[in-house]
Amino acid sequence: MSGGSASGKEPTVGGERHALSAGSRLDESMSDKQRGVLEDLLELARGSGWDPADVLLWMFAPSTYFVDESRPVDHFDTDPDLVLDVARRAWGVEW
Template sequence: MTAAHSHLVDVAQRIRESAAALGAALDAVDVYIEPSVARAVQAERNLYDRIDAEFGLLTSTEAGRRMGSKSTAPRNLAAAVRRDKALLAIARGRQTLFPGFQFGADGRPLPVIRALRELADEAGWSESAVVQWLCAPTTYLDELRPVDLLAGQPERVLDAARRAWSVRW
């Protein structure tokens, strides 16, 4: 069997396994699910997988340790900093996870995160919506991703967020 053929066999197997798992999940729901909703849920999961692969998605314990907590419960530091609006978190299943892109080289949260959280609150945006916006190219930044400018050009990201999040139709 050639390497290409072996790869195709592996891909076909993953597709079958994915379809079976998705079918079982859909069967577990007692209501009709619009295909667009199923696609949106899958798109969000895919995005979070990409964020995890590129930046890491840290548990509250890992985030607390990254920020330098020496406590036996470093998760408390992450929770407190999040409550203080200096960190963003997403829910994934029963876990609260912190995208790694919001920490500076010193382990501290980037100051721009607090400003983004404040803007998001004013605009009625959720933390997950902010995370998703940060990781997607935007015309407000000439098709760059805001996440790539967080550390080096925070004011540019804030300006883009102000403009993007204040659009009223």
């Protein structure tokens, strides 16, 4: 997956006043690798029908999809592909 959107605009969360994007304050301290994972997650969220705000909550919540029940954000640097795989599996569940 590549970052950005089909429209060429950065993915955002919230309205104009409180917009959060891959280039916003949220990721000022993020590495390029972490920023890329965030952009890919937001792209995946659109395709999965997830609200971007829910993605942010998901990133910081412990997950049983990880062996140690850690948070997705804890794996951004060490295994970004695993984070994306977990997101695909978690967001694609239908009951």
